Amino acid sequence: xxxxxxxxxxxxxxxxxxxxxxxxxxxxxxxxxxxxxxxxxxxxxxxxxxxxxxxxxxxxxxxxxxxxxxxxxxxxxxxxxxxxxxxxxxxxxxxxxxxxxxxxxxxxxxxxxxxxxxxxxxxxxxxxxxxxxxxxxxxxxxxxxxxxxxxxxxxxxxxxxxxxxxxxxxxxxxxxxxxxxxxxxxxxxxxxxxxxxxxxxxxxxxxxxxxxxxxxxxxxxxxxxxxxxxxxxxxxxxxxxxxxxxxxx
Amino acid sequence: xxxxxxxxxxxxxxxxxxxxxxxxxxxxxxxxxxxxxxxxxxxxxxxxxxxxxxxxxxxxxxxxxxxxxxxxxxxxxxxxxxxxxxxxxxxxxxxxxxxxxxxxxxxxxxxxxxxxxxxxxxxxxxxxxxxxxxxxxxxxxxxxxxxxxxxxxxxxxxxxxxxxxxxxxxxxxxxxxxxxxxxxxxxxxxxxxxxxxxxxxx
Numbered sequence: 001x002x003x004x005x006x007x008x009x010x011x012x013x014x015x016x017x018x019x020x021x022x023x024x025x026x027x028x029x030x031x032x033x034x035x036x037x038x039x040x041x042x043x044x045x046x047x048x049x050x051x052x053x054x055x056x057x058x059x060x061x062x063x064x065x066x067x068x069x070x071x072x073x074x075x076x077x078x079x080x081x082x083x084x085x086x087x088x089x090x091x092x093x094x095x096x097x098x099x100x101x102x103x104x105x106x107x108x109x110x111x112x113x114x115x116x117x118x119x120x121x122x123x124x125x126x127x128x129x130x131x132x133x134x135x136x137x138x139x140x141x142x143x144x145x146x147x148x149x150x151x152x153x154x155x156x157x158x159x160x161x162x163x164x165x166x167x168x169x170x171x172x173x174x175x176x177x178x179x180x181x182x183x184x185x186x187x188x189x190x191x192x193x194x195x196x197x198x199x200x201x202x203x204x205x206x207x208x209x210x211x212x213x214x215x216x217x218x219x220x221x222x223x224x225x226x227x228x229x230x231x232x233x234x235x236x237x238x239x240x241x242x243x244x245x246x247x248x249x
Numbered sequence: 250x251x252x253x254x255x256x257x258x259x260x261x262x263x264x265x266x267x268x269x270x271x272x273x274x275x276x277x278x279x280x281x282x283x284x285x286x287x288x289x290x291x292x293x294x295x296x297x298x299x300x301x302x303x304x305x306x307x308x309x310x311x312x313x314x315x316x317x318x319x320x321x322x323x324x325x326x327x328x329x330x331x332x333x334x335x336x337x338x339x340x341x342x343x344x345x346x347x348x349x350x351x352x353x354x355x356x357x358x359x360x361x362x363x364x365x366x367x368x369x370x371x372x373x374x375x376x377x378x379x380x381x382x383x384x385x386x387x388x389x390x391x392x393x394x395x396x397x398x399x400x401x402x403x404x405x406x407x408x409x410x411x412x413x414x415x416x417x418x419x420x421x422x423x424x425x426x427x428x429x430x431x432x433x434x435x436x437x438x439x440x441x442x443x444x445x446x447x448x449x450x451x
Contacts, residue, residue: 020262022260136261196327
């Protein structure tokens with residue numbers, strides 16, 4: 001399996017540990033509420049539920065002990081009936097998300113690939129300031145004598161002396177800029193609340209983004225996000241062990 | 250290595266909370282670096298906040314949607330351990346139990362902790378057979394498995410516990426046995442009554 005191209009190998013996971021995959025675009029300047037509403041209306045037939053929420057920044061003046069709500073704007077969200085497929089748009093950004101069970105890149109990218117040109121037009125072809133592709137993986141590790149050997153699953157980890165073994169919990173973040181491609185990555189891992197009896201859990205969160213001269217045309221954005229996905233897969237494959245591969249294949 | 254630059258991560262729809270430290274940290278005079286995700290719950294001056302109407306003031310449809318959303322979103326955390334058909338069936342049963350047209354104002358929406366207990370039991374005990382579900386007045390889920398005249402009824406409680414009732418017809422007459430157990434022990438305590446006849450597909 002190791003000799004296969006990363007892209008092909010990545011397709012083989014029958015039960016990928018992806019909790020959520022997100023494709024997000026941030027606008028260089030806010031779009032109007034009217035346009036956001038229309039973008040949501042444009043895609044409404046593709047989803048079964050819709051919801052509207054008000055978003056606000058809160059400004060606190062500690063001297064006068066006053067809090068005020070500023071920059072209130074509206075977040076329009078569409079979702080499938082199982083809440084696995086999401087489209088959300090607000091003044092500053094829009095995103096497509098797929099929650100578990102993840103059904104593969106083809107399905108996810110086909111969905112946002114078909115919907116992106118439609119909403120970009122309705123939004124007035126806004127200038128894009130940032131493109132993000134984020135995959136939040138959750139890896140459940142069976143407890144062995146009350147210990148979770150996460151090193152059996154994750155190759156990226158904190159090196160420390162035995163004096164800290166066994167650690168109760170951990171958290172790390174790595175940031176890297178790939179100057180050749182102009183892509184940046186924010187990779188995080190942490191122990192998270194366990195959900196299954198007899199298991200511990202940790203996250204492996206890979207966020208690939210482009211915030212320097214990102215394209216603003218739908219066709220170019222989709223090409224860019226393809227490159228981002230290749231990098232994301234390389235990082236995932238480099239970060240997990242064969243044992244993890246077996247577990248999710 | 251450079252100091253960690255401040256990059257805003259891409260948005261996720263439901264950020265997972267990092268496991269809370271079991272110990273309070275010693276205070277420092279000027280925090281140098283604090284990961285946003287380990288901040289204490291409560292106010293943060295640089296975050297966006299959703300302004301929602303209190304749940305009780307929303308329409309019945311919205312209250313039901315919110316209750317189901319919590320359950321369905323939580324399921325995404327463990328969906329890779331759940332058979333896709335089981336997940337589909339659970340969601341469809343939840344939808345039926347929360348049908349707005351049948352909803353009475355006195356009914357309570359599903360208790361998320363009870364739902365979690367049910368799903369954890371399915372995963373932990375590899376339960377293949379799908380139960381029928383009902384909603385208790387408390388919001389707890391009541392699951393029932395039938396095998397001919399032998400009936401197992403389980404109320405899934407908060408805190409990974411289950412209250413169970415076995416109804417059986419023996420050669421000596423009808424029998425009823427009940428108990429409350431930690432979720433992990435469900436198969437063990439039901440073993441004398443042949444738990445596999447309810448849990449395992451043949």
